[in-house]
Amino acid sequence: MLRFSLVAAVSVWAGAGVADVPRVATDIAPVHSLVSQVMEGVGAPDLILRPGASPHDYALRPSEARALQSADIVVWVGEALTPWMSKPLESLSPDAQKLELMEVEGTVLHDFRDLSEQEEEHGREEDHHEHDEHTDAHGHDHEGADPHVWLDPANARVWLTHIADALSELDPDNAPLYRKNAQAARDRLAGLEGDLAKRLSAMQGVGYISFHDAYQYFEKRFALEPVGTISLSDASTPGPARLAALRDRVAGSGVRCAFSEPQFDTRLFQAAIDGEPVKTYELDPLGVGLEPGAGLYPALLEKMAASFEACAKGE
Template identity: 30%
Template sequence: MLHIKKSHFFTLTALAFATSLSLPAQADVVASVKPLGFIAAAIADGVTPVDVLLPDGASEHDYALRPSDIKRIKNADLVVWVGPEMEAFMTKPAAELPAGKNLEIAVMPEVKPLLVKGAEDDDHPDDAASQESAEAHDEEAHHHHHGEFNMHLWLSPQISKLAAVAIHGKLLELMPESKAKLDANLQRFERELADTDKHISAQLAPVSNKGYFVFHDAYTYFEKHYGLSPSGHFTVNPEIQPGAQRLHQIRTQLVEQKAVCVFAEPQFRPAVIDAVARGTQVRKGTLDPLGTNISLSQDSYVKFLSQLSGQYASCLNGA
């Protein structure tokens, strides 16, 4: 009886092994940040799993990879990220990947002409000692702020569409047998993105002339695309508190009612926002540039854009 069981076991094992050889290889996709994961999930839906490195609640500006993260990057069949000016933590592991597995959005030829300049460092602390300390901290941990361009590329519907096309192309190389499904996924993504874009344009048009302050300089692509009128930002680098002069400038504009909203972020809820807004009529809202409460799915990127639009509209409208 034991002999039969063993033979059955070996037969089943051999059968499972043979079956596994005939199946297409699974091409796991790893994205650096959640919004890139949203785009990848739309294209890879029903084809291959998508994983995100940056945990919810963490900031892309100062994340440090764990050993398990490095293993995930090495084992991935495709890694999607913006570039070293945004995710400094990705620079070394991405450099070790073969070109076919490394999709760096910022260096794509179609994306380069669409990049916009980053904000000037006009909001560093005022006194020399703080300035020196801030710059040392900046140099150590936040290299992306010293780049020429704003690298929050996933906030551009136009660039995100190009990223989707590029992900589709990479997965097609890896999994040509899934061409029909990948093609259908890309077509659906482009169609839903176009519909969502029209809806957001209509939603934000009535508030396009209302001034507001965001916590950090992340939203330029979204704001330009939808014609919004930002009054400014508290800081370029979310890890460094703005200086007294900067806060005075912002408070003056709030007192003079030149802005109707100030926006915090889920990852950054600094006391300076409450302090500057105290005693004024300005409303306080929250913008989530990473979609922390949205799960990866085929529709998650358009949900992310719609959520962000709703966050703007709600505060600017006074809802």
């Protein structure tokens, strides 16, 4: 029997056999959105990570653990984003499938970068010290591939195909609908990507800083160039030397904007841009302020683009 989603997602049952519909669990809201698009007219996936929570360090609620354990397939970004999911996934039923999106063929991957290399020498030693402490405290480091892969819409288009294929294997009766939905979603995303490229052309050459370096997939897709970040990661707190180095870099560099995130304290921005004519805007890489479901992923991209557009226009 198909369980209701953990979030208020609407399922449309277009004559599908309920007993045959796979039980699907997803990690974060953007992935849940992509799977929801493929499953439209058949069922709805479960969202494991509640909106607003950090994907890097999370304790499952009992209801979330049950949804994960009873899944026929789990679609997740990968261990680099949610290391805490590895252990629960090991105890899944032997018949349960796992689709790790970072491992999907055709996915564009970028290695972690350290924007502090562009900052003054006196901030570097503390940056690396903070980096090492983060590695020890959270059991993962910032080497290898950056896991914020969903922020490149080209990756999402690749994944839609693989999600449809995986669901079709589990549920052959609904395979034509899964594949039709995936194609429609790919077409919509391709159109959106072209539209965003035109809109974001005004940001090329505009200097900005962000809270942490989570956006390189979006930035490289749309030719945006950050000057620096407040924090090396969303799990570390910048120290005085790093903030001083960033202030030096911002001063006189033409930085126009600073981008915060919903879950972080904007006072750090004030310390980094003190005395500079820099406006603050918000970027939301997880869709915290959006309603979970099929529409969240395109809405997330639109909302991020709107923040960059506002920066370019000085609004």
